[in-house]
Amino acid sequence: MAPAEPNKPIRDTINAVYESDSRRVLATLIRLLGDFDAAEEALHDAFRAALEQWPKEGVPSNPRAWLVSAGRFKAIDAMRRRSRFDALDDVGEAADKAVEDPALWDEEAVEDDRLRLIFTCCHPALAPDAQVALTLREVCGLTTEEIARAYLMPAPTLAQRIVRAKSKIRDAQIPYQVPTQTELPERLDAVLRVIYLVFNEGYSASSGAVVTRHDLSGEAIRLGRLLVELLPEPEARGLLALMLLHESRRAARMSPSGELILLDEQDRSLWDRAQIAEGARLVEQALSSGRFGPYSIQAAIAAIHAEAPSADATDWAEVVGLYDILLQSDVSPVIELNRAVAVAMRDGPAAGLAIVEAILKRGDLKDYRLAHAARAELCRRLGRMAEAREAFERALALTRQEPERRFLERRIAEVSGNPV
Amino acid sequence: MKYLCLVYLEGQKLRAVPDRECMACGDGLRQSGVLVAAQALQPIETAATVRVRQGKVSVTDGPFAETKEQLAGFYLIEARDLNDAIQIAAKIPPARKGSIEVRPIRELDPI
Numbered sequence: 001m002a003p004a005e006p007n008k009p010i011r012d013t014i015n016a017v018y019e020s021d022s023r024r025v026l027a028t029l030i031r032l033l034g035d036f037d038a039a040e041e042a043l044h045d046a047f048r049a050a051l052e053q054w055p056k057e058g059v060p061s062n063p064r065a066w067l068v069s070a071g072r073f074k075a076i077d078a079m080r081r082r083s084r085f086d087a088l089d090d091v092g093e094a095a096d097k098a099v100e101d102p103a104l105w106d107e108e109a110v111e112d113d114r115l116r117l118i119f120t121c122c123h124p125a126l127a128p129d130a131q132v133a134l135t136l137r138e139v140c141g142l143t144t145e146e147i148a149r150a151y152l153m154p155a156p157t158l159a160q161r162i163v164r165a166k167s168k169i170r171d172a173q174i175p176y177q178v179p180t181q182t183e184l185p186e187r188l189d190a191v192l193r194v195i196y197l198v199f200n201e202g203y204s205a206s207s208g209a210v211v212t213r214h215d216l217s218g219e220a221i222r223l224g225r226l227l228v229e230l231l232p233e234p235e236a237r238g239l240l241a242l243m244l245l246h247e248s249r250r251a252a253r254m255s256p257s258g259e260l261i262l263l264d265e266q267d268r269s270l271w272d273r274a275q276i277a278e279g280a281r282l283v284e285q286a287l288s289s290g291r292f293g294p295y296s297i298q299a300a301i302a303a304i305h306a307e308a309p310s311a312d313a314t315d316w317a318e319v320v321g322l323y324d325i326l327l328q329s330d331v332s333p334v335i336e337l338n339r340a341v342a343v344a345m346r347d348g349p350a351a352g353l354a355i356v357e358a359i360l361k362r363g364d365l366k367d368y369r370l371a372h373a374a375r376a377e378l379c380r381r382l383g384r385m386a387e388a389r390e391a392f393e394r395a396l397a398l399t400r401q402e403p404e405r406r407f408l409e410r411r412i413a414e415v416s417g418n419p420v
Numbered sequence: 421m422k423y424l425c426l427v428y429l430e431g432q433k434l435r436a437v438p439d440r441e442c443m444a445c446g447d448g449l450r451q452s453g454v455l456v457a458a459q460a461l462q463p464i465e466t467a468a469t470v471r472v473r474q475g476k477v478s479v480t481d482g483p484f485a486e487t488k489e490q491l492a493g494f495y496l497i498e499a500r501d502l503n504d505a506i507q508i509a510a511k512i513p514p515a516r517k518g519s520i521e522v523r524p525i526r527e528l529d530p531i
Contacts, residue, residue, distance in 0.1 A: 124479035125468035125502060125522075164465065172466040172524045175501035183503065186477055 007055040014050050017063045022047070023141050025067045027113035030120075031176055032068070033075050036138065036166045041078070046071035064110075114139075115178045115230045122191040123174050130165035131194045137162055139226075140219050150216050151201070188231070192239050192295060195223045199243050203250075204401070217247055228282075234289040238296025241282035245302035248275035260407040264311035276306040297326045316346035333364035337371055344378055353378040369398035373408065380415055388415045422456065424494065434463055439528040457496055462524040468502065470509040470520045477510045483521045492518070496525075 022043060029039035046067040060066040121134040136142045136150075144162065148155040168174065179187040202216025224240035252266035261267075280303045286296035301322045308314035323339035336359055344352020356375045365371035376391030389412055396408040429436065442460065449455035467483045495512060499505035502522070509520040 123502075125481050125506075127481045130481075168466055171462050172468065173501045175503050177501075177503060179503070183477075183507070186479070 010055045010059065011051070013059055014047065014054060017050075017067070018047060021064045021067070023117075023139060024110060024114060025064055025071065026138065026141075027117040028068050028110055029071050029075070030117060031113050032072055034176070036169065038075050038079070039071075042071035042075035043067075045074035049074070111230060112178060114226070116176045118191055118227065118230075119178055119187055120169065120174060120176050122187075122194045123169075124187070124190045125172060125174060126165050126168060127161075128193075128197070130161050130168075131190070132197055133158055133161050134165045135194050135223070136198065136219065140223065142219070188233060188235065191227065192235060195220050195227065196239060196243075196295075198223065199246075203246060217243070217250075221247060234286040234291045235293045235295050237282045238286040238292055238299045241279040241286065241299035242295050242302055244275045244279035244282070245299060245306050248272040248279065248306060254403065258403060259410075260403040263305065268309065271306065276303075279303060280307065294326055294330050297322055301326075311345070314345070316342055320346055333359055333362075334368070334370075337365060337368075337374060341374055344381075349378045349381040353382065367398060369395045369404070372398065376411065376415075380411070385415045385417070426491070431463060440530060443528050443530060459496065460526040460528055462526045464523075467521050467523045468506065470506055470515055470522055471518075472510050472515040477506070479506055483523075484519065486519070489518050 025046065026039055026043050029042050030036055033039050033042060049070045050063075050067065054060070118135070118139055121138050122131045124131075126134065133147055136147045137144065142150075144159045145155050148158040151158065198216050199220035202218070202220060221240070221243050224236070224243055227236045228240050248271050249263075249266060251272070252268065252270040253261055255261060279299065283296060283299045283303045286292045287300060301319055304315055304319055304322075319342040320339060323335060323342055326335050327339065337356065340352045340355035340359065342352075343355060353375065356371065356378060359365055360371055360375065372391045372395035376388045376395060379385075379388035379391060392408050392412045392415065396405060396412065399405055399408065439460070446455060446458045449458070464483055467481075469480050469482065469484045471478050471480075492514065495509075497505060497508050499508055502524070505522050505524075509515060509522050512520050514520070
């Protein structure tokens with residue numbers, strides 16, 4: 001038997017603590033040390049110290065506090081060593097004092113640290129792609145390599161993006177703070193946008209062929225849950241609901257051979273009922289607050305689809321009504337397009353096509369593949385095959401996703417009268 | 421009459437002139453009584469742009485003034501941190517029509 005065997009339970013404990021608490025410890029260390037890099041280094045040092053000391057001294061009664069304290073000591077040590085020639089002792093003293101403050105350890109202060117971390121990573125003064133990278137790195141704890149793989153980009157490019165974001169936080173003095181009530185709506189929007197960006201990257205890029213990519217949709221849902229837990233705002237609930245309701249259809253969106261299946265052709269028995277039930281409950285909570293916004297309304301639309309037994313049995317009038325509400329707060333041609341598709345289901349393809357063509361005529365969506373695909377689909381249903389073919393080809397020229405490409409090619413063959 | 425003298429440099433030449441030389445220049449101008457205020461700026465990557473439209477504050481990263489917008493004035497403010505600076509910038513009236521670039525000051529290094 002290997003001599004290290006008696007330590008195995010403790011190593012498992014440390015791994016479990018890392019899983020459950022490393023992000024909390026990091027969030028608190030950033031507050032105490034005032035610096036992301038120093039805090040990350042301190043976090044690693046703290047876990048290294050735990051690996052050395054816990055097997056000998058036993059697991060401390062409050063592992064998280066132990067880790068924060070160990071990390072802070074290591075960081076102050078490192079700062080002192082680095083600043084031998086400078087008078088930087090006051091940095092250490094400030095941190096010394098901070099850790100003795102009992103308020104530091106109360107649950108609320110520590111939970112606030114996690115919110116501080118989220119809001120700082122999603123600060124609108126950072127570039128949107130930097131917000132995403134930093135959030136995945138610091139809040140979700142993904143490695144730079146994992147994020148780079150998920151976004152199909154070279155790791156050094158992504159590392160550089162994170163370095164720049166951290167220097168901006170330092171140089172522009174982006175504070176480590178939960179926004180005040182007046183700032184909250186706009187700042188929360190930024191956080192929700194980041195989470196939804198992560199989700200969509202995972203959701204729309206899932207080709208089934210690429211198994212090495214980190215599950216970004218799952219990561220976004222975890223983030224959404226964390227946000228609802230820390231800050232139960234209606235729109236945070238709405239976004240979590242929206243993600244769960246989309247995610248519930250994952251198994252039905254692709255055939256076993258990786259072919260895209262549209263909503264009306266999906267096998268609804270494959271939809272994840274537990275996710276639908278949770279999503280529907282969250283939508284209800286969000287809507288009943290009376291303070292909901294675009295995510296909650298989109299989630300409400302997704303819930304109508306999720307609860308309908310078939311495409312034909314969907315309450316399309318209700319869907320159109322919700323799109324009308326959505327358009328009042330957010331005038332976006334993509335939402336107009338989605339509404340047009342719902343109108344086509346309610347009033348027939350000709351009514352929908354008239355709206356789609358009006359949007360395209362304005363030029364707003366002339367390079368948006370789904371606008372051409374929608375026009376093609378409606379022409380097809382009306383039997384206008386030549387126009388359908390031309391529009392499918394236009395959509396095909398604009399798409400970059402392999403499953404979409406194959407789907408459109410199949411449709412083109414169909415409307416051309418060729419055997420599929 | 422007051423004049424604003426704006427300093428332009430390529431990104432990689434931001435530190436091409438020693439800080440100490442700039443400090444000496446500032447001291448000289450101050451002694452001769454012609455200097456009102458002078459500051460070095462952090463690089464352009466540290467900028468944030470603030471706009472107010474329909475009463476809503478929007479913040480974006482970077483110096484995103486429209487190309488047809490021109491430099492029309494400046495406020496040198498003392499703020500606690502970037503969030504505080506953004507709140508103050510949002511109160512500057514032209515934020516409703518154009519944009520306010522918020523750029524942190526860089527303290528000159530005498531060594």
